[in-house]
Amino acid sequence: KQEVTQIPAALSVPEGENLVLNCSFTDSAIYNLQWFRQDPGKGLTSLLLIQSSQREQTSGRLNASLDKSSGRSTLYIAASQPGDSATYLCAEDSNYQLIWGAGTKLIIKP
Amino acid sequence: EPEVTQTPSHQVTQMGQEVILRCVPISNHLYFYWYRQILGQKVEFLVSFYNNEISEKSEIFDDQFSVERPDGSNFTLKIRSTKLEDSAMYFCASRAARAANSPLHFGNGTRLTVT
Numbered sequence: 001k002q003e004v005t006q007i008p009a010a011l012s013v014p015e016g017e018n019l020v021l022n023c024s025f026t027d028s029a030i031y032n033l034q035w036f037r038q039d040p041g042k043g044l045t046s047l048l049l050i051q052s053s054q055r056e057q058t059s060g061r062l063n064a065s066l067d068k069s070s071g072r073s074t075l076y077i078a079a080s081q082p083g084d085s086a087t088y089l090c091a092e093d094s095n096y097q098l099i100w101g102a103g104t105k106l107i108i109k110p
Numbered sequence: 111e112p113e114v115t116q117t118p119s120h121q122v123t124q125m126g127q128e129v130i131l132r133c134v135p136i137s138n139h140l141y142f143y144w145y146r147q148i149l150g151q152k153v154e155f156l157v158s159f160y161n162n163e164i165s166e167k168s169e170i171f172d173d174q175f176s177v178e179r180p181d182g183s184n185f186t187l188k189i190r191s192t193k194l195e196d197s198a199m200y201f202c203a204s205r206a207a208r209a210a211n212s213p214l215h216f217g218n219g220t221r222l223t224v225t
Binding site for chain 2: 031032034036041042043044045046049051052053089091093095096097098099100101102103
């Protein structure tokens with residue numbers, strides 16, 4: 001059974017720090033991996049999509065990497081801001097269905 | 111930027127009642143999905159829909175659930191006889207193509223509360 005795991009479950013850091021969120025997956029035959037942001041009680045905002053043939057994608061202060069061989073993806077957030085506080089979810093797309101991690105709840109302290 | 115819209119944002123219903131959750135996908139998208147998230151749990155796939163028929167469904171999507179695209183814009187999820195355990199956030203999503211470089215775009219969700 002395909003499984004996606006995110007570590008840590010929660011993270012609290014001071015504003016301005018660079019940080020890394022981790023995602024691991026068991027299915028090596030993924031098509032892509034997506035990172036999402038979820039604010040409390042709100043929808044799912046797509047941040048980055050990395051295709052299986054790619055190693056990384058960047059958008060502003062966000063950089064996501066993908067290592068298929070080890071079954072890992074990381075989301076790097078540079079110069080964190082209080083507005084980055086949210087839950088970050090990764091999801092692997094291996095059969096055009098997304099299999100989701102439980103998320104990392106990120107709190108950026110001013 | 112085009113977006114997926116869902117209505118209502120919050121629906122409260124009594125156990126045993128039928129509910130219809132509505133979604134308007136992005137206009138040029140061809141693939142449509144429903145996912146749900148029970149409070150405190152992972153997001154789960156329910157069903158995918160293409161060319162006016164279900165392409166895949168999960169074990170959760172039993173006979174109590176149905177989907178429909180009644181016109182060129184709406185995509186609905188019907189739960190025939192709601193149970194307490196159907197309480198969850200339901201997300202609609204759409205994508206332009208069934209391709210690795212085509213991201214899913216999600217709506218803001220409908221919070222369904224079954225009492």
